[in-house]
Amino acid sequence: MARAITLIESARPEQAIRGQEILELLVPYTGNAIRVGVTGPPGVGKSTLIEALGLRLLEDGHRVAVLAVDPSSPVTGGSILGDKTRMERLAVSPNAFIRPSPSGGSLGGVAHRTREVMLLCEAAGYDVVLIETVGIGQSEVTVSSMVDFFLVLLLPAGGDQLQGIKRGVMELADCLAVNKADGDMEAVAARTRSEYEGALSLIRPTTPSWRPRALLASALEESGIDAIWQAIREHRSALEADGQLETRRRAQNRDWMWSLVDQGLREALHADPKVAQQVAIFEEDVQSQKRTPAAAARGLLDIFRGEERGR
Ligand SMILES: Nc1nc2c(ncn2[C@@H]2O[C@H](COP(=O)(O)OP(=O)(O)O)[C@@H](O)[C@H]2O)c(=O)[nH]1
Ligand SMILES: [Mg+2]
Numbered sequence: 001m002a003r004a005i006t007l008i009e010s011a012r013p014e015q016a017i018r019g020q021e022i023l024e025l026l027v028p029y030t031g032n033a034i035r036v037g038v039t040g041p042p043g044v045g046k047s048t049l050i051e052a053l054g055l056r057l058l059e060d061g062h063r064v065a066v067l068a069v070d071p072s073s074p075v076t077g078g079s080i081l082g083d084k085t086r087m088e089r090l091a092v093s094p095n096a097f098i099r100p101s102p103s104g105g106s107l108g109g110v111a112h113r114t115r116e117v118m119l120l121c122e123a124a125g126y127d128v129v130l131i132e133t134v135g136i137g138q139s140e141v142t143v144s145s146m147v148d149f150f151l152v153l154l155l156p157a158g159g160d161q162l163q164g165i166k167r168g169v170m171e172l173a174d175c176l177a178v179n180k181a182d183g184d185m186e187a188v189a190a191r192t193r194s195e196y197e198g199a200l201s202l203i204r205p206t207t208p209s210w211r212p213r214a215l216l217a218s219a220l221e222e223s224g225i226d227a228i229w230q231a232i233r234e235h236r237s238a239l240e241a242d243g244q245l246e247t248r249r250r251a252q253n254r255d256w257m258w259s260l261v262d263q264g265l266r267e268a269l270h271a272d273p274k275v276a277q278q279v280a281i282f283e284e285d286v287q288s289q290k291r292t293p294a295a296a297a298r299g300l301l302d303i304f305r306g307e308e309r310g311r
Helices: 002-009 013-029 046-059 107-123 139-144 167-172 183-200 225-241 244-271 273-287 293-310
Strands: 034-039 064-069 096-099 128-133 149-154 175-178 213-216
Touching: 002 013, 002 107, 013 107, 034 046, 034 139, 034 225, 046 064, 046 128, 046 225, 064 107, 064 139, 107 128, 107 139, 107 244, 128 139, 139 149, 139 167, 149 167, 149 225, 175 183, 175 225, 183 213, 213 225, 225 244, 244 273, 244 293, 273 293
Parallel strands: 034 128, 034 149, 064 096, 064 128, 149 175, 175 213
Antiparallel strands: none
């Protein structure tokens, strides 16, 4: 697996092509895992909860893969997941596979490679895939588009105001869990949970057959983990029963293809020598308002299309 991942993630074309060949051979063996995304603000306890859940699943005889999609800070270029936690207890099990986020590149590129590694894990017989991502920016949308079940972790909030969660993220959630419901925070966490439950009832569910839940958890004390796993299993049964799981995955595959096409077109455009020659001029014209952005975009695309036709 390590060697296949190296090929898949390689920046060298001849290696990457071999990685793709391996993936194509493995396609018939993929798709059998329960795919779970876990998001939430930094420090909410995503890694701790994933480890607790993972250990719990190992006890039940599951094989668990843990992957990460780290969007990297656009300002510092540094990792946002900042995973010092290596999930040591999980990592020692032969039935667990832990892979940190592939480094570098756009969120799209990182997510793309994670998705391929997920397929590889499925082919290798891991039947639960847990994907950690941080709840800021676009990455939660990206991860929700590659999983069956999307879990959003939240902190117990002091005030009566729902903290930090955007409506858009709430709409993606199949389950919310207020983590750190332990010690002094237990009562606050319970209040926070019922506020979120109220908020959830105002939101259109992700699928008709499932109503998102708001749960309490303490990843540290390993409480509430069973209820989360129970929700994941019930969600799966409900979606399998009415065909929504297949519908969701079909749509995800189609969207994935188009995002690769978009990415490929963009790369081809930037690699085009005629375009490259003109790009600086067009940019300067737009910045100095000699041309409108729309006219400049049209101009660049015309150059690109002219090149394509000339081939
Ligand atoms: N009290 C309490 N602390 C927790 C809990 N879960 C995680 N933590 C602590 O919160 C910190 C951040 O946890 P981590 O899992 O790395 O958060 P992540 O950034 O969301 O992955 C660590 O010091 C954890 O020990 C919990 O349920 N209760
Ligand atoms: Mg983490």
